[in-house]
Amino acid sequence: MSIWTVRCVCQKFCRQAHILANRRVLPSTKRIPAVINGISRPAHNSLYQMVKKRTLEARTKLQANKYPNNQACMKMPKTVEFVSDVDEDTQPPTLPTGQTQLGNVTASVTNQDPQFRVGFVDSKSYSTAKDVLKSSQCDKVCPQPLDPCKPAPKDPCEEFHKLRRESEITGGAQGGGCDGDSEDEQQKRLKLKCLLGALAALLAGGFVAWMMTRKKECEVDGDSPDDARKRAQLSGMITSPPSSEQLPKHVPYLIIGGGTAAFSAFRAIKSNDARAKVLMISNEYRKPYMRPPLSKELWYTPNANEDPIKDYRFKQWTGSERSLYFEPDEFFIEPEKLADSGNGGIAVAQGFSVKKVDAQNRIVTLNDGYQISYEECLIATGCAPKNLNMLRDAPPSVREKIMVYRTPEDFDRLRRYAMQKRSITIVGNGFIGSELACSLAHYSKENEGGKVYQVFQEKGNMSKVLPHYLSDWTTRRMEKQGVCVIPDASIKSALRDESQVKLELSNGMTLLSDIVVVCVGCTPNTNIAGTSQLEVDRTLGGFVVNAELEARRNLYVAGDASCFYDPLLGRRRVEHHDHSVVSGRLAGENMTGAKKPYEHQSMFWSDLGPEIGYEGIGLVDASLPTVGVFALSKDDAKRSDSHTDSKPADKSSEAPKQTTVVEGELQCNPSDEPNYGKGVVFYLKNDKIVGILLWNLFNRIGLARTIINQNKNYEDLNEVAKLFEIHA
Numbered sequence: 252m253s254i255w256t257v258r259c260v261c262q263k264f265c266r267q268a269h270i271l272a273n274r275r276v277l278p279s280t281k282r283i284p285a286v287i288n289g290i291s292r293p294a295h296n297s298l299y300q301m302v303k304k305r306t307l308e309a310r311t312k313l314q315a316n317k318y319p320n321n322q323a324c325m326k327m328p329k330t331v332e333f334v335s336d337v338d339e340d341t342q343p344p345t346l347p348t349g350q351t352q353l354g355n356v357t358a359s360v361t362n363q364d365p366q367f368r369v370g371f372v373d374s375k376s377y378s379t380a381k382d383v384l385k386s387s388q389c390d391k392v393c394p395q396p397l398d399p400c401k402p403a404p405k406d407p408c409e410e411f412h413k414l415r416r417e418s419e420i421t422g423g424a425q426g427g428g429c430d431g432d433s434e435d436e437q438q439k440r441l442k443l444k445c446l447l448g449a450l451a452a453l454l455a456g457g458f459v460a461w462m463m464t465r466k467k468e469c470e471v472d473g474d475s476p477d478d479a480r481k482r483a484q485l486s487g488m489i490t491s492p493p494s495s496e497q498l499p500k501h502v503p504y505l506i507i508g509g510g511t512a513a514f515s516a517f518r519a520i521k522s523n524d525a526r527a528k529v530l531m532i533s534n535e536y537r538k539p540y541m542r543p544p545l546s547k548e549l550w551y552t553p554n555a556n557e558d559p560i561k562d563y564r565f566k567q568w569t570g571s572e573r574s575l576y577f578e579p580d581e582f583f584i585e586p587e588k589l590a591d592s593g594n595g596g597i598a599v600a601q602g603f604s605v606k607k608v609d610a611q612n613r614i615v616t617l618n619d620g621y622q623i624s625y626e627e628c629l630i631a632t633g634c635a636p637k638n639l640n641m642l643r644d645a646p647p648s649v650r651e652k653i654m655v656y657r658t659p660e661d662f663d664r665l666r667r668y669a670m671q672k673r674s675i676t677i678v679g680n681g682f683i684g685s686e687l688a689c690s691l692a693h694y695s696k697e698n699e700g701g702k703v704y705q706v707f708q709e710k711g712n713m714s715k716v717l718p719h720y721l722s723d724w725t726t727r728r729m730e731k732q733g734v735c736v737i738p739d740a741s742i743k744s745a746l747r748d749e750s751q752v753k754l755e756l757s758n759g760m761t762l763l764s765d766i767v768v769v770c771v772g773c774t775p776n777t778n779i780a781g782t783s784q785l786e787v788d789r790t791l792g793g794f795v796v797n798a799e800l801e802a803r804r805n806l807y808v809a810g811d812a813s814c815f816y817d818p819l820l821g822r823r824r825v826e827h828h829d830h831s832v833v834s835g836r837l838a839g840e841n842m843t844g845a846k847k848p849y850e851h852q853s854m855f856w857s858d859l860g861p862e863i864g865y866e867g868i869g870l871v872d873a874s875l876p877t878v879g880v881f882a883l884s885k886d887d888a889k890r891s892d893s894h895t896d897s898k899p900a901d902k903s904s905e906a907p908k909q910t911t912v913v914e915g916e917l918q919c920n921p922s923d924e925p926n927y928g929k930g931v932v933f934y935l936k937n938d939k940i941v942g943i944l945l946w947n948l949f950n951r952i953g954l955a956r957t958i959i960n961q962n963k964n965y966e967d968l969n970e971v972a973k974l975f976e977i978h979a
């Protein structure tokens with residue numbers, strides 16, 4: 252095995268990768284014990300541990316088990332000029348800008364795949380996504396049985412149309428009954444009456460048919476009122492307590508928001524003030540729960556077809572089971588009983604919204620005007636998913652096919668579509684969009700479900716986080732997992748079919764989908780800032796707080812909604828689970844008088860299916876220069892060695908050329924999977940390491956944290972990389 256180093260020096264999108272070295276790793280005896288010892292996780296991280304007990308062993312086992320790769324689609328072309336005389340069999344995998352891989356198959360595929368149609372309403376000679384899929388290497392590299400580009404075995408759209416036609420015919424027949432045997436003289440008047448009657452009956456029949464199809468839509472889009480009530484009762488989705496009047500008038504500790512940061516703060520308060528009485532006010536109708544499994548583990552849990560509404564149990568990657576909820580219902584006390592509780596505890600007011608905080612007088616006002624005074628208050632309102640303006644402003648018929656993704660309700664809704672084998676389009680290439688696309692593709696594969704498309708403007712998945720070569724590689728891996736990735740494309744328009752939404756993309760493709768999930772980031776929930784006279788950061792968003800997470804005296808902000816001052820890395824806002832745990836804990840400690848600054852570097856993680864997992868810490872930002880060091884498999888090492896060996900004298904001056912060659916190989920040969928299978932990427936600012944990404948490397952985040960905290964220049968990053976034992 253060899254170490255493979257890639258340095259990205261361009262500020263924007265890291266266009267250049269330089270191989271710096273191709274040397275043997277130091278033997279594992281060359282560890283630096285002091286640093287290695289720093290790996291152990293601090294105790295506060297128990298919330299993080301609950302979600303994510305990931306060991307390399309567990310992941311490796313998982314990789315070997317029942318989730319085999321699906322087959323690759325192909326690289327999408329940048330433009331969609333129609334080229335009718337392309338020979339599919341001789342198509343190169345990638346084409347220069349301005350050309351396209353679209354083949355001469357447009358008309359022939361139209362009827363085969365209802366998800367991709369040419370000229371949907373108005374029959375233009377579109378080059379559709381199907382054409383792209385068809386014309387790519389997919390036809391060459393995908394074995395037939397697993398080919399994700401072929402039509403689904405059963406076409407839900409066709410079924411829908413059939414049902415609809417039948418109901419219309421039935422309605423029409425019922426409208427008859429005027430074939431009377433009346434006398435000739437009366438025929439004219441009777442005929443007229445009859446015609447009018449038939450027309451009325453037809454209209455009634457049509458109305459019945461419409462109602463019937465509406466009902467079918469409802470069955471897809473939502474529960475019947477009875478079911479909805481039942482599910483609401485099961486999950487406690489009713490305001491609790493029934494009225495704000497039942498909430499205490501005064502509490503020592505008040506937390507606005509009922510998410511991860513809020514719950515972490517409660518834990519810290521309780522461990523510093525054993526009898527603390529804490530009231531959490533959440534506008535969700537649930538007790539505190541974690542979000543990460545919503546886009547990952549829940550979709551891989553074998554019992555995913557069972558109704559998870561009660562406690563959303565899921566299997567962690569390690570195989571152990573747990574619920575989405577941090578604690579069961581019994582852990583909490585009722586808000587009405589909080590004031591009289593001798594030992595204190597935590598109460599959650601569910602379904603109530605705070606509209607104002609009066610920091611001067613320490614009073615919080617709810618939406619209905621009810622006021623609660625506090626001694627210490629934390630704002631942990633998180634963030635809300637963004638939508639695209641064009642979709643938000645679309646007609647209601649389109650909007651009902653568009654959703655964002657953040658809550659268990661969103662999971663339920665999307666799962667209903669997935670279970671019904673519908674085609675799903677994810678918009679966006681960030682963490683949640685990419686995770687969800689992988690999870691849905693997996694779910695679809697396991698259940699012979701519908702197609703999963705991922706559309707985004709950028710060139711590759713996670714391009715804001717990963718250096719471009721890694722983003723490219725990841726995109727190909729996503730395709731292998733069964734996601735039909737459509738990069739370099741934005742949505743130009745969205746129209747509604749009987750059952751689907753038709754997306755016209757900027758690259759000329761037309762995509763038909765049963766549901767569109769918009770995953771384009773989120774906006775911090777700072778609505779109360781204006782009424783509460785709190786400062787919001789103009790650039791980063793979020794409530795501005797100092798290093799102690801204080802917005803005002805006795806008023807703190809933590810989690811996604813806080814824009815805090817990191818003494819090491821400057822002003823930041825972070826939208827990750829561990830940050831919400833770390834900042835929530837710090838705020839909780841400070842609410843009990845600790846007055847500590849934010850010093851602990853939080854980490855994040857993401858999983859793109861069971862085979863790709865990564866963790867990051869510090870400023871993991873693709874616009875920074877990066878150096879990546881990856882373990883190569885035997886074959887790749889040989890290839891790289893031979894390349895270097897052929898030009899030993901030119902090693903440094905030829906670095907960019909080597910890069911080009913390596914990148915070329917990667918782009919042209921999707922089977923070069925091991926290239927970026929495992930490694931570490933350093934993100935640099937003023938030649939200092941400010942961020943570290945651990946790519947399929949686990950249990951090393953403590954070491955990464957130590958290195959960032961050292962805040963110094965390293966002569967040779969290969970030496971630093973060796974500490975991570977990427978071959979271990």
Ligand SMILES: Cc1cc2nc3c(=O)[nH]c(=O)nc-3n(C[C@H](O)[C@H](O)[C@H](O)COP(=O)(O)OP(=O)(O)OC[C@H]3O[C@@H](n4cnc5c(N)ncnc54)[C@H](O)[C@@H]3O)c2cc1C
Nearest residue numbers: 508510511512534542543605632633810811826827828831
């Ligand atoms: C699907 C998904 C997957 C994710 N996966 C990962 C992952 O793998 N790794 C990772 O590091 N991070 C992940 N994250 C991000 C992580 O979950 C968030 O960073 C974290 O939940 C933020 O916690 P929070 O407490 O700040 O906000 P939230 O969890 O959003 O909680 C805020 C709460 O406050 C409520 N609220 C808002 N305004 C008011 C108001 N005025 N009055 C009362 N209540 C209010 C909200 O309804 C919400 O319940 C994921 C997020 C999502 C959505």
